[in-house]
Amino acid sequence: xxxxxxxxxxxxxxxxxxxxxxxxxxxxxxxxxxxxxxxxxxxxxxxxxxxxxxxxxxxxxxxxxxxxxxxxxxxxxxxxxxxxxxxxx
Numbered sequence: 535x536x537x538x539x540x541x542x543x544x545x546x547x548x549x550x551x552x553x554x555x556x557x558x559x560x561x562x563x564x565x566x567x568x569x570x571x572x573x574x575x576x577x578x579x580x581x582x583x584x585x586x587x588x589x590x591x592x593x594x595x596x597x598x599x600x601x602x603x604x605x606x607x608x609x610x611x612x613x614x615x616x617x618x619x620x621x622x623x
Contacts, residue, residue, distance in 0.1 A: 548617050555590045559583065569611030595621055
């Protein structure tokens with residue numbers, strides 16, 4: 535995992551939770567995501583899947599993304615950074 539060193543790092547928890555959402559959605563328990571993972575890396579990650587993933591992430595963390603934020607999300611790293619900012623972790 536890029537940039538996360540400690541097992542106690544709250545960003546690891548965010549990453550693990552988001553990875554779990556991806557695994558559940560794509561029905562692939564072996565799926566591994568990193569900050570550079572994008573739609574081009576995962577078969578089936580299209581615009582509809584993206585919306586569904588975002589809604590699941592919002593529910594999991596009790597947050598809401600603004601439209602402008604959604605337009606800036608290019609990869610998993612962008613998603614993780616936005617979740618981190620919104621949750622204060």
